[in-house]
Amino acid sequence: MALDTETLKQRLAKQRWTGHNLRLNDEVTTWPGHSDFDPLDLRLKAIRRILRFTFGDQPGKLRIADLGALEGGYSLALARQGAEVIGVEARKLNFDKLALLEEHFALPNLKFVMADVKEFTAERYGAFDVVLALGILYHLDRPVEWLRQVAAATRRLIVIDSHFAPADDHALSKIDPRLSALSALETVTYNGISYQGRWFKEFEPTFSREEELWASYSNWRSFWLTKGSLVRAIRDAGFDLVLEQHDYSADSHDRLAIEFPRTMIVGLKLN
Secondary structure, eight states, X not given: OOOOHHHHHHHHHTOOOOSOOOBOSSSOBSSTTSOOHHHHOHHHHHHHHHHHHHHOSOGGGOEEEEETOTTSHHXXXXXXXXXXXXXXXXXXXXXXXXXXXXHHHOOTTEEEEEOOGGGOOHHHHOOEEEEEEESOGGGOSOHHHXXXXXXXXXXXXXXXXXXXXXXXXXXXXXXXXXXXXXXXXEEEEETTEEEEEEEEEOSOTTSOTTTOTTSOSSOSEEEEEBHHXXXXXXXXXXXXXXXXXXXXXXXXXXXXXXXXXXXEEEEEOOO
């Protein structure tokens, strides 16, 4: 049974929502003063388009993992369309929000798990038709290995929305100051294959990782792959088709290519 308005207000008063304004009933949303997440979020629209393109109009037949679920907007929206969704989130302050959604909406096909995405494996969670890695890859210190790990649990499709590192110092000089704390270009090797990227300092090692809601969880610095290395890492992880999806970002293409480097890339297994 859905929680009543007063209970929702009391629960929300103890939480700090920072990204997903979800409508809980006619009177209550999670982040008042901001646009409703569904149906206005551009990434969500893009995800729905690539799912429809790949699977047709059959969301109820899909098993989806949302890794780094944050505040649950994507998980909830896709579960409400009928997909079986498991959202994984490590940080308790965020997980408390997910628990509120799970309790309030009581969807039998929606489950949230409090765990580090680094622990996501096929052995622990089983196989999924779709894996969402939205805003999580660039928070990891070993992204190439993680992609291999996640690919093993992905039957068909992965959607990655991620920052990427400028490939040269000229491009680095044009980056948004908020992202400028990137190291010199470095090369890492995995299984004999080289990939390039830059280290990004997420927070001081002495900071509380629970309080940094938009930072990495179990590493104080992360490794941002260059776009070229990111594309190759997805292919090398076992995805036959690697596409860059521009529909959600077309109006901001130049900014996302240089000043605020970010991309949505889809990996698809054909067999």
